[in-house]
Amino acid sequence: MAVRKNQANLTATEKRNFVNALLELKKSGRYDGFVRTHNQFIMSDTDNGDRVGHRSPSFLPWHRQFLIQFEKELQTVDASVTLPYWDWTADRTTTASIWGADFLGGNGRPRDAQVTTGPFAYSGGKWPITVNVDSRQYLQREMGAGVAQLPTRAEVDSVLAMATYDMAPWNSSSNGFRNHLEGWRGVNLHNRVHVWMGGQMSSGVSPNDPVFWLHHCFIDKLWAEWQRAHPTSTYLPAAGTANVVDLGDTMRPWNNVTPADMLDHTRFYTYDR
Amino acid sequence: MSSNVNRRLVLRGTAVAVAGAALAVPGVLAGTGTLAQAASTTDHSGHGGPATPGGPVPFDELYQGRRIVGKAAEGGHGAHHGGGFTVSIDGKELHLMRNADGTYISVINHYETYADPRAVARAAVDKLRGATLVPIAT
Numbered sequence: 001m002a003v004r005k006n007q008a009n010l011t012a013t014e015k016r017n018f019v020n021a022l023l024e025l026k027k028s029g030r031y032d033g034f035v036r037t038h039n040q041f042i043m044s045d046t047d048n049g050d051r052v053g054h055r056s057p058s059f060l061p062w063h064r065q066f067l068i069q070f071e072k073e074l075q076t077v078d079a080s081v082t083l084p085y086w087d088w089t090a091d092r093t094t095t096a097s098i099w100g101a102d103f104l105g106g107n108g109r110p111r112d113a114q115v116t117t118g119p120f121a122y123s124g125g126k127w128p129i130t131v132n133v134d135s136r137q138y139l140q141r142e143m144g145a146g147v148a149q150l151p152t153r154a155e156v157d158s159v160l161a162m163a164t165y166d167m168a169p170w171n172s173s174s175n176g177f178r179n180h181l182e183g184w185r186g187v188n189l190h191n192r193v194h195v196w197m198g199g200q201m202s203s204g205v206s207p208n209d210p211v212f213w214l215h216h217c218f219i220d221k222l223w224a225e226w227q228r229a230h231p232t233s234t235y236l237p238a239a240g241t242a243n244v245v246d247l248g249d250t251m252r253p254w255n256n257v258t259p260a261d262m263l264d265h266t267r268f269y270t271y272d273r
Numbered sequence: 274m275s276s277n278v279n280r281r282l283v284l285r286g287t288a289v290a291v292a293g294a295a296l297a298v299p300g301v302l303a304g305t306g307t308l309a310q311a312a313s314t315t316d317h318s319g320h321g322g323p324a325t326p327g328g329p330v331p332f333d334e335l336y337q338g339r340r341i342v343g344k345a346a347e348g349g350h351g352a353h354h355g356g357g358f359t360v361s362i363d364g365k366e367l368h369l370m371r372n373a374d375g376t377y378i379s380v381i382n383h384y385e386t387y388a389d390p391r392a393v394a395r396a397a398v399d400k401l402r403g404a405t406l407v408p409i410a411t
Contacts, residue, residue, distance in 0.1 A: 039380075042383055043380060044354075046370065047372055112402060113402070131409075132407065132409075133368075133380050133381060133406065134381070134401055134405060134406050135405040135406075135407055136404045146385065169373065172372050172374070173374050183384070184386075191384040191385070192384075194383075194384035195382075195384050195385045202381075202383065202384055202385065202400075203382070203383055204380040204409075205380075205409075206383070206384075
């Protein structure tokens with residue numbers, strides 16, 4: 001069983017293998033397919049229309065399946081690789097080891113927000129941004145510019161304490177755990193991290209930055225933590241909801257997996273703690 | 274909030290005329306946005322209404338050297354996602370989306386909400402740093 005680990009605890013070899021697998025997927029074109037898929041969903045998921053990947057109950061199972069699919073692609077390159085997670089409540093500065101030149105590289109430079117260190121710097125020639133919303137081909141980051149602070153553990157705990165998974169109207173105005181974790185309401189966890197990163201991470205083509213996967217892996221882990229904290233709570237809505245993926249409905253783009261299939265992550269992987 | 278914008282449009286027209294008369298050279302249009310913005314911040318007495326009842330007010334201004342335009346959608350993409358409104362930067366469409374609470378996001382800033390389409394457009398200009406929007410393959 002694959003074990004997903006805290007990125008802060010990866011060995012030098014694990015970091016190198018993960019980075020090399022990312023670069024290989026990029027080279028083959030498979031990486032950019034994931035960026036394109038994510039952007040298609042983020043542009044088409046609307047509060048009053050069909051919504052699958054975002055601003056809806058299926059935000060969590062959709063991204064769980066999306067990450068599983070991506071992790072499988074990484075493993076076609078290197079079977080030892082699993083997705084690490086970034087606990088941004090703990091590693092919350094621009095000087096944390098996650099931003100080292102041996103891993104994800106650092107913040108963007110002031111002039112144009114261009115990342116100039118690490119394996120994904122444009123000058124390295126291995127990470128051109130091709131699925132983009134504007135003409136710039138280099139990875140950008142502006143850490144802490146859009147919002148000063150990453151969420152704290154206390155803020156995370158306040159959201160994990162919410163016993164109801166999601167509530168009508170099942171969108172960005174909902175009360176409940178899912179929307180508070182997603183961040184459209186309340187202390188703002190997931191959305192705020194995208195904004196804190198800046199660059200492509202705050203846009204619809206956010207998977208252009210490899211930290212996307214580590215961020216969403218931690219969001220996925222928080223869903224698992226919430227399930228442990230609330231064993232009698234489950235995914236909602238159960239059935240018959242217009243424009244929304246009910247527990248037993250299949251999710252686009254796969255059309256063969258349901259939120260019910262995604263509830264138990266231990267069918268696919270475990271976490272290190 | 275909404276009444277200021279139509280007033281600015283009126284003022285912008287005035288500013289263009291003034292700038293044109295004073296400088297009498299082509300190519301000074303980029304400066305008129307600044308004049309119009311300065312005027313709009315000191316004169317909030319205008320009146321006007323949204324393009325659609327309850328919807329955002331159209332705008333057409335120069336912001337940081339970029340022409341940003343917001344107007345009622347005539348069908349298609351913006352009509353569906355933007356709450357009946359479309360926004361462009363230098364003539365290129367900025368994908369806009371209206372949230373259930375009436376706030377807006379764009380494809381450039383997709384995880385942060387803004388009060389109205391003009392604020393979305395300005396935030397996008399800030400982030401673009403002069404780069405050009407490109408159509409997104411979907």
